[in-house]
Amino acid sequence: MRLTRRDFIKHACYLGSLAILPLSARRGWGDREPWRPSYRTLEAEGKFAGRIDRAYAIFEECELCPRRCGVNRSKGERGFCRAPLRPVVFSAHPHFGEETPLVGHNGSGTIFFSNCNLRCVFCQNWPISHRGEGREMDDAQVARIMLKLQRRGCHNINLVTPTHVMPNILNAARIAMKEGLRIPLVYNTSGYERLTILHLLDGVVDIYLPDMKYMDPEQAATYSPGASDYPEVAMDALVEMNRQVGVLKTDEEGIARRGLIVRHLVMPNRVAGTEKLVQWIARELPRSTYVNIMPQYRVEYRAYEYPRIARGITREEFLEAISWAEEAGLTNLDDRSLMMRDFLRRR
Numbered sequence: 001m002r003l004t005r006r007d008f009i010k011h012a013c014y015l016g017s018l019a020i021l022p023l024s025a026r027r028g029w030g031d032r033e034p035w036r037p038s039y040r041t042l043e044a045e046g047k048f049a050g051r052i053d054r055a056y057a058i059f060e061e062c063e064l065c066p067r068r069c070g071v072n073r074s075k076g077e078r079g080f081c082r083a084p085l086r087p088v089v090f091s092a093h094p095h096f097g098e099e100t101p102l103v104g105h106n107g108s109g110t111i112f113f114s115n116c117n118l119r120c121v122f123c124q125n126w127p128i129s130h131r132g133e134g135r136e137m138d139d140a141q142v143a144r145i146m147l148k149l150q151r152r153g154c155h156n157i158n159l160v161t162p163t164h165v166m167p168n169i170l171n172a173a174r175i176a177m178k179e180g181l182r183i184p185l186v187y188n189t190s191g192y193e194r195l196t197i198l199h200l201l202d203g204v205v206d207i208y209l210p211d212m213k214y215m216d217p218e219q220a221a222t223y224s225p226g227a228s229d230y231p232e233v234a235m236d237a238l239v240e241m242n243r244q245v246g247v248l249k250t251d252e253e254g255i256a257r258r259g260l261i262v263r264h265l266v267m268p269n270r271v272a273g274t275e276k277l278v279q280w281i282a283r284e285l286p287r288s289t290y291v292n293i294m295p296q297y298r299v300e301y302r303a304y305e306y307p308r309i310a311r312g313i314t315r316e317e318f319l320e321a322i323s324w325a326e327e328a329g330l331t332n333l334d335d336r337s338l339m340m341r342d343f344l345r346r347r
């Protein structure tokens with residue numbers, strides 16, 4: 001049986017409606033101390049402004065990501081990601097399709113940034129990431145969006161594809177913090193991140209939400225042009241993210257406060273290296289790391305031109321991926337992935 005997009009949406013909506021909170025609440029840390037986001041502590045220590053200065057300086061010879069283009073974005077030059085100096089925002093809204101601890105009652109306050117430093121041939125968001133559709137804004141406007149999402153009751157600010165606009169995000173977060181921002185920042189990234197850059201985010205970001213797309217350099221270079229170093233870079237990045245924020249912690253209602261959530265999209269013909277990935281996580285990260293193994297791969301953008309990825313995944317491919325994760329000893333798999341597994345097993 002082939003898992004179609006329609007099947008996935010239909011069942012994910014149904015399963016998602018069952019998944020709100022109670023299961024994830026069991027991961028609560030149980031304390032009732034007042035919580036404050038890391039960036040407020042960094043500000044109290046007098047370190048936040050300095051981070052922004054260091055981040056902005058990188059624009060002059062851009063090395064924000066492993067592409068290390070060296071272009072001067074302050075003067076309008078553009079590198080591989082094609083991003084201008086100012087952030088381009090495609091949309092911003094409460095998102096109810098993210099992992100349950102991020103969604104909570106009122107949604108994850110998602111800001112979709114246009115352009116991307118990875119530019120995968122199967123990109124599921126290609127009009128945003130490849131075409132750069134959206135509206136260019138200054139950092140103060142992004143700050144106002146953050147505050148608006150907080151006023152709407154969102155539990156976090158979910159920064160989608162943030163790598164190439166990281167300095168703008170830091171500046172916007174500090175502007176918003178001075179106006180009352182007090183919810184955690186979620187760094188929702190492809191995983192193609194330099195350690196030097198992650199060090200600048202230490203103490204700013206509370207929740208890392210990286211993809212882990214491939215474990216094989218050849219697959220990475222084929223489907224994310226020029227990124228043969230992706231597996232090595234992303235593995236190092238995940239170890240660093242875990243060092244900074246650790247295993248996911250939630251409040252008494254099961255809403256995420258701080259920690260690492262790893263996303264992995266199962267691809268057809270084992271292109272994503274799922275078995276190798278889950279074994280690596282079990283070996284190099286805590287086995288209680290929150291891992292979301294996702295079934296929603298669909299043929300998008302230029303994937304039609306690549307025979308191995310020119311179809312959706314099968315029921316068997318998703319079930320084997322979950323089995324590998326369980327056999328590896330991972331103990332904190334996303335609730336909806338497990339419900340999808342149970343649903344598919346019954347079919």
Ligand code: SF4
Nearest residue numbers: 062065068069079081
């Ligand atoms: S963020 Fe863009 S310009 Fe900067 S190094 Fe990466 S791809 Fe190049």
